[in-house]
Amino acid sequence: MRSFIMLIDKKLIKDIKINVARSLSEDIGDGDITAQLIPKNVVSDALVVTREKAILCGQAWFDEVFNQLDHSVTVKWLVQDGARLEPDQHICTLNGPARSLLTGERVALNFLQTLSGTATTAREYAILASESGVEILDTRKTIPGLRLAQKYAVFTGGCKNHRLGLYDAFLIKENHITVCGGIKSAILKAKEISPDKPIEVEVESLLELTEALDAQVDVVMLDNFDKKMIQRAIAMNTGDTKIEISGNIDKNNLSNRVIMDVDYLSSGSLTKNCQAIDFSMRLL
Numbered sequence: 001m002r003s004f005i006m007l008i009d010k011k012l013i014k015d016i017k018i019n020v021a022r023s024l025s026e027d028i029g030d031g032d033i034t035a036q037l038i039p040k041n042v043v044s045d046a047l048v049v050t051r052e053k054a055i056l057c058g059q060a061w062f063d064e065v066f067n068q069l070d071h072s073v074t075v076k077w078l079v080q081d082g083a084r085l086e087p088d089q090h091i092c093t094l095n096g097p098a099r100s101l102l103t104g105e106r107v108a109l110n111f112l113q114t115l116s117g118t119a120t121t122a123r124e125y126a127i128l129a130s131e132s133g134v135e136i137l138d139t140r141k142t143i144p145g146l147r148l149a150q151k152y153a154v155f156t157g158g159c160k161n162h163r164l165g166l167y168d169a170f171l172i173k174e175n176h177i178t179v180c181g182g183i184k185s186a187i188l189k190a191k192e193i194s195p196d197k198p199i200e201v202e203v204e205s206l207l208e209l210t211e212a213l214d215a216q217v218d219v220v221m222l223d224n225f226d227k228k229m230i231q232r233a234i235a236m237n238t239g240d241t242k243i244e245i246s247g248n249i250d251k252n253n254l255s256n257r258v259i260m261d262v263d264y265l266s267s268g269s270l271t272k273n274c275q276a277i278d279f280s281m282r283l284l
Contacts, residue, residue: 013060015148020064022145023107035099044098044283048091048109050116051278055123056083056091057156058115061149065108070100082119082156091279098283105281113276114143115153121274122157124251132258134265137162137244141268150271162266170197171221177201183211188284200244209233213241219264223247227259234261 034067050056050115066073073096079085091112125136136159142150163169171191172183180186183201183271190199200219201212206229212220213236222233224247237243244264250273251258258265 004099008161009235012148012152016060016064017068019111019145019149020061020068020107023110024068024104027107032099032103035103038098038102040097040099042098044101044206045218046094046101046105046281046283048094048112048279048281050085050087050089050091052083052087053120054061054116054277055119055157056085056112056116057081057119057153058112058149059117061111062092062108065104065111066094066096066100069104070096072096073100073104082192085116094281101283109279109281111149114146114274115149115156116277116279117274118150118153118271119157119175120277121251122154122159122270125254125270127157128251129253129258129265132260135160136258136270137264137266138270139266139268140165141272143271154270156231159270160264161200169200170194171200171202173202174204177208183208184215185214187212187217202246206232206236209236213237213239217241219244221246221266230259230262234259 047118056079059077063075066075073094073247075092075094076089077092085091122136129136131276138151138154138159139162140147141182144146151164155161163171172186172190177183177186180189187199187201190197200216200221202221203212204225205224211222216239219242220233220237221244222230223235226244230245233243242263245257245259245262246266249265249267250269253266254265
């Protein structure tokens with residue numbers, strides 16, 4: 001597998017703008033009526049702090065909120081994405097019209113708390129697997145509309161990205177195999193459709209594994225294999241095929257699922273079970 005988003009690239013920049021515009025639109029609607037209580041000419045400073053330990057992630061989304069709302073707002077970051085945060089740590093300061101600061105507060109913090117929560121979870125997983133050499137991968141089980149954002153957060157936290165979507169790699173699963181008439185048929189069709197794209201096959205038995213290995217796929221995903229079966233699968237793999245473990249993996253059982261000589265371990269919990277981080281913004 002590979003990490004698709006190592007930096008804020010052009011595709012992600014476009015996605016950030018879309019994410020933020022949509023979020024501001026649903027929050028502001030026809031206008032922030034509460035912000036109108038404050039005179040237009042009032043300029044304020046503000047401070048963002050975290051209330052708990054975390055890995056920071058989401059600066060670009062936070063900045064884009066105020067960039068779209070009011071170009072006169074300035075944000076000064078005291079730490080960067082990937083930094084380890086402690087409770088009550090100062091994260092950034094802002095200066096600008098009080099109306100704009102208050103209108104953008106919730107949306108900006110929503111991005112920061114969600115992506116920092118994802119990055120924090122990823123860091124926990126990365127630490128648990130750090131001595132094994134096994135790469136921890138995310139999945140497509142992401143918050144709708146925030147696929148690239150959460151993939152970026154996973155990478156920021158220290159784990160790796162699986163495929164971005166249905167377009168950049170084949171992942172042939174049980175239903176594909178059934179409809180195609182078998183593993184070999186599915187793999188041959190995939191190579192015909194797009195010979196330059198990686199092919200991964202999910203297998204549920206050692207017999208299916210044999211078929212996938214014979215077809216020389218790039219990756220085999222061992223779905224809910226126990227340790228004994230995983231060890232047999234490793235011994236059977238005498239070629240260049242990579243081995244991925246998957247199935248009901250979370251941070252509570254990850255240490256027991258990590259096995260030497262396995263290449264990847266994928267978990268949807270990286271993105272679907274993350275806990276938002278408690279940030280707050282106070283006008284000074």
